[in-house]
Amino acid sequence: MSDGETRRVVYGPVPSRRLGRSLGIGPIPFKTCDYSCVYCQLGRTTQMTVQRRDFFPPSEILKEIKHAVAGDAELDFLTFVGEGEPTLCRSIGWLIRKTKEITDIPIAVDTNGSLLHLPELREELSGAEVVMPSLDAGTAETFRRINRPHRALDFDTIVAGMEKFRQVYRGEIWMEVMLVKGLNDSESELEAIKRILERIEPDRTYLNVPIRPPAEAWVMPPDEEAIAMAHDILSASAAGINVVEITTGESGEFSTSGFTNPEEAILAIIRRHPMREEQIVETLRKQFRYRAPRGAVEMDREVEASMKRLERSGKVKRERYRDKTFWVIAAERRGKKE
Ligand code: SF4
Numbered sequence: 007m008s009d010g011e012t013r014r015v016v017y018g019p020v021p022s023r024r025l026g027r028s029l030g031i032g033p034i035p036f037k038t039c040d041y042s043c044v045y046c047q048l049g050r051t052t053q054m055t056v057q058r059r060d061f062f063p064p065s066e067i068l069k070e071i072k073h074a075v076a077g078d079a080e081l082d083f084l085t086f087v088g089e090g091e092p093t094l095c096r097s098i099g100w101l102i103r104k105t106k107e108i109t110d111i112p113i114a115v116d117t118n119g120s121l122l123h124l125p126e127l128r129e130e131l132s133g134a135e136v137v138m139p140s141l142d143a144g145t146a147e148t149f150r151r152i153n154r155p156h157r158a159l160d161f162d163t164i165v166a167g168m169e170k171f172r173q174v175y176r177g178e179i180w181m182e183v184m185l186v187k188g189l190n191d192s193e194s195e196l197e198a199i200k201r202i203l204e205r206i207e208p209d210r211t212y213l214n215v216p217i218r219p220p221a222e223a224w225v226m227p228p229d230e231e232a233i234a235m236a237h238d239i240l241s242a243s244a245a246g247i248n249v250v251e252i253t254t255g256e257s258g259e260f261s262t263s264g265f266t267n268p269e270e271a272i273l274a275i276i277r278r279h280p281m282r283e284e285q286i287v288e289t290l291r292k293q294f295r296y297r298a299p300r301g302a303v304e305m306d307r308e309v310e311a312s313m314k315r316l317e318r319s320g321k322v323k324r325e326r327y328r329d330k331t332f333w334v335i336a337a338e339r340r341g342k343k344e
Pocket of ligand 1: 042
């Protein structure tokens with residue numbers, strides 16, 4: 007399953023505020039999704055599909071999971087996530103079941119929730135400890151504007167699927183709401199989101215704002231007052247929506263364990279998760295320090311050379327977003343400024 011990187015499907019661990027040290031399992035190819043969210047940190051969707059299938063051999067994915075789990079004893083979560091919508095993988099249920107046979111590390115599924123209306127998917131996800139669906143809109147119109155779904159998808163059907171999932175699923179549901187300035191941060195839209203959350207009754211609700219370069223350059227987080235209003239409206243729910251936190255930043259270290267070459271590790275991570283430039287430097291430093299002790303000057307030289315090699319490869323590029331420099335995969339990914 008290699009395309010030049012040591013591992014294709016399993017990556018990280020990456021730091022996650024809510025999941026701790028989370029090993030990512032991305033069972034689908036780059037930007038394969040049934041949404042094309044304006045805020046997507048992977049850029050615009052290039053493979054728009056609602057057809058579930060095995061994009062990679064499931065047995066190969068399982069082999070990678072086994073290998074990664076055996077090599078890292080300090081994982082908090084194994085998370086099906088990645089380069090698009092993981093529930094498009096037809097074997098996700100089989101993979102969850104088989105993974106449970108080899109480890110008791112909790113499993114999370116980070117999904118847009120669009121396919122939870124399928125009874126078989128609701129059954130397949132039953133073995134995961136946590137499912138994290140998205141809900142960014144309270145109305146079909148906003149749903150179309152922010153998530154830009156496949157034409158076969160219907161907002162009411164998706165919401166009904168989430169409700170049905172809640173009724174049968176014994177694990178925790180952590181909803182994620184991405185707030186985008188001018189799209190879903192008005193009082194009426196937030197009230198509409200609240201009404202849907204009251205129907206779904208998630209265990210937790212996380213509010214996010216875009217912190218990495220989005221698919222569309224015009225996407226911005228709401229103003230502070232609008233974020234505070236979102237928190238107040240959702241928290242004031244009579245149904246007790248448990249708004250856990252507002253994620254406006256990130257912290258923690260990226261791991262490159264399991265890779266023989268630190269540059270491959272960087273590529274594997276930013277393919278799914280754009281990194282700030284200082285995170286790239288810190289991650290490379292850690293790798294070189296780990297491989298052999300060396301002085302600060304020598305270390306700086308090696309890190310610089312490594313970054314130059316990455317840039318020259320043409321596989322990465324720098325992007326500025328809200329005064330920060332990020333490294334992203336140099337695929338066709340950015341929308342034009344509108
Ligand atoms: S944010 Fe998630 S659901 Fe939206 S386009 Fe990107 S991968 Fe798909």
